[in-house]
Amino acid sequence: xxxxxxxxxxNVLLAAAVAAPxxxxxxxxxxxxxxxxxxxxxxxxxxxxxxxxxxRAMRIAAGAATFNLRCAAESLGYGxxxxxxxxPSDEPDLLARIVIEPSATQNDELRDLAYQxxxxxxxxxxSDTNPIAENVRVELMQAAHAExxxxxxxxxxxIRSVLDLVLDTDxxxxxxxxxxxxxxxxxxxxxxxxxxxxxALGPRSINYPAAVRDLGTRPNDRLRAERTFExxxxxxxxxxxxxxxxxxxxxxxxxxxxxxxxxxAGVSASFLNQPLEYDDLRPKxxxxxxxxxxxxxxxxxxxxxxxxxxxxxxxxxxCRTDLVPKVAR
Numbered sequence: 001x002x003x004x005x006x007x008x009x010x011n012v013l014l015a016a017a018v019a020a021p022x023x024x025x026x027x028x029x030x031x032x033x034x035x036x037x038x039x040x041x042x043x044x045x046x047x048x049x050x051x052x053x054x055x056r057a058m059r060i061a062a063g064a065a066t067f068n069l070r071c072a073a074e075s076l077g078y079g080x081x082x083x084x085x086x087x088p089s090d091e092p093d094l095l096a097r098i099v100i101e102p103s104a105t106q107n108d109e110l111r112d113l114a115y116q117x118x119x120x121x122x123x124x125x126x127s128d129t130n131p132i133a134e135n136v137r138v139e140l141m142q143a144a145h146a147e148x149x150x151x152x153x154x155x156x157x158x159i160r161s162v163l164d165l166v167l168d169t170d171x172x173x174x175x176x177x178x179x180x181x182x183x184x185x186x187x188x189x190x191x192x193x194x195x196x197x198x199x200a201l202g203p204r205s206i207n208y209p210a211a212v213r214d215l216g217t218r219p220n221d222r223l224r225a226e227r228t229f230e231x232x233x234x235x236x237x238x239x240x241x242x243x244x245x246x247x248x249x250x251x252x253x254x255x256x257x258x259x260x261x262x263x264x265a266g267v268s269a270s271f272l273n274q275p276l277e278y279d280d281l282r283p284k285x286x287x288x289x290x291x292x293x294x295x296x297x298x299x300x301x302x303x304x305x306x307x308x309x310x311x312x313x314x315x316x317x318x319c320r321t322d323l324v325p326k327v328a329r
Contacts, residue, residue, distance in 0.1 A: 004035055005100060009076055013038065013100070014315045016072035019117050020256055022061035023052060023273075024186040024215070025196050025310045029062050031319040040066050040096040043318075048186075050178040051277050056248050059085075059095055060296060063252020064259075066096040067147070071114035071260070079103030084253075085246040095249050113260040120259050121309055123268035124202030124212055126227050127302030132234045136265045140301075143261040144238060148247075149254035149296075152289040154235045161288055162235060162298060163209045165275035170209070172278070180217050188218040192311045200308040203227035211235060211300050213272055234301045235272070239286055243294040251296040262301060272298040 005013075010033055017040070022028055028046040032039040040062050042055065052058060063084070070080045081099040085092075137153055144151035154162065173179055191197040201216050204226045211233035216222050238255055240247045259269055275281040276295055286295040 005033065009078075010319075011315060012076060013069050013072045014319055016114065016117050017065040017069040018312050018315065018318065019120070020061060020064035020068050020252075021120075021122060021259070022064070023048060023057040024183065025191075025194055026058075026061075026186060027194050027313055027318075028058040029065050029318065033319060036100050038069065038098045038100065039094055040069075040098070042093040042095060044093065048182055050176070050182040056296070057273075059245055059248040060252035060255060062095040063249035063254075064256035065252075066098065066249065067253040067256040068114075068117055069098060071110045071117065073098075073100050074107050074111040075114035077102060077106075079105065079107075084249040085244070088245050092245070095245070113257070113264070116260040116263040119307070120263045121268070121307055122200075122270050123302065123304045123306060123308065124200070124270050125268075125302075125304040125306040125308075126203070126212075126229045127233070127304055129230065130303055131232070132267060132301050132303075136262070136267060139265065140236070140258050140261055143257045144254045147254035147257050148250045149238055149240050150289070150291070150293065151254075151258060151299075152237045152239065152291070154237065154288060156232070158288040159211070159233060159235050162272065162275070162285070163211065165281055165284060166209045166272060168281065169274040169278060183215060184217040187215045188221045193313050194311060196310055198224075200310050202308070205229045207231075211272055212270060213274065230302070236299050236301065237285060237289050237295050238297040238299060239289060239291075239293040239295045241293050247294070248296065255297055255299075258299070266303065267301050268304045269302070270300050272300055 026046045028043045030041045030043045042058050073080045078100045083097050085095055086097050141151045186195040188198050198221050204214055204224050205212055206226045206228050210229050212229055240251050262269055275285050282295055286293055
């Protein structure tokens with residue numbers, strides 16, 4: 001076995017990793033490739049101090065990137081060993097260490113999910129009237145469980161409670177200019193490399209509150225066309241038993257496994273996480289699941305034929321290694 005992963009394989013692995021979702025598409029990660037080890041670090045220059053003061057959303061994003069990397073490794077014929085947040089005291093920004101080695105046994109599920117990575121996108125369009133099929137709901141619950149998390153589907157009463165919490169957060173934000181300013185830094189306009197461009201915001205909802213987050217803060221984005229969204233949205237909460245940094249990274253891995261599994265089933269997703277950004281509201285979200293734990297994501301699943309993409313930064317700007325080939329993106 002070579003002492004170093006081939007450059008072309010590193011490119012495939014990191015291209016998969018950076019395709020993961022992150023809050024406002026900040027892409028808060030960087031990578032260090034040494035031999036057959038890839039370390040995933042937080043990029044401290046991409047924090048969201050107003051909306052994500054503890055860095056929990058950044059750690060979730062890093063976990064999602066780590067899961068994509070594991071899937072890509074399987075597609076290349078490798079196996080992986082990994083540790084999440086291995087040194088929380090000494091190296092708090094090191095969120096995952098993945099050892100990649102040739103393997104005679106394949107994880108067929110991860111390899112299959114690797115092919116879904118280019119097709120997964122956050123979709124903010126209205127859904128059709130068909131509910132998510134029961135077998136798909138079960139499959140998504142199993143996907144979360146495989147990564148140490150729980151996915152809980154909400155009934156009508158719980159969905160109304162979520163929308164009440166969304167209304168609460170919107171009222172609070174009227175007086176929180178820091179949050180609006182932070183969002184405008186990352187959302188709106190033409191954004192080829194990071195952030196959420198205006199083209200990916202989707203329409204505004206005619207009904208309010210709605211189970212879709214309106215990220216628009218700029219005047220032009222506030223004048224987007226309006227559409228009617230589904231009256232009975234399919235919402236689920238992703239949670240973990242504990243809330244240490246490693247649990248938040250695990251939540252990110254579970255999130256991405258759920259999203260890729262949904263993509264394979266023809267189901268898109270978007271997020272309604274505003275209540276989770278407030279310390280006093282997050283426990284209320286978890287209580288809607290009827291079980292102890294810590295809520296990390298409120299996910300809206302939908303059937304939507306649209307596919308809107310957001311940009312990604314060049315891999316060469318994110319990785320410390322001399323072997324990543326410089327390719328056009």
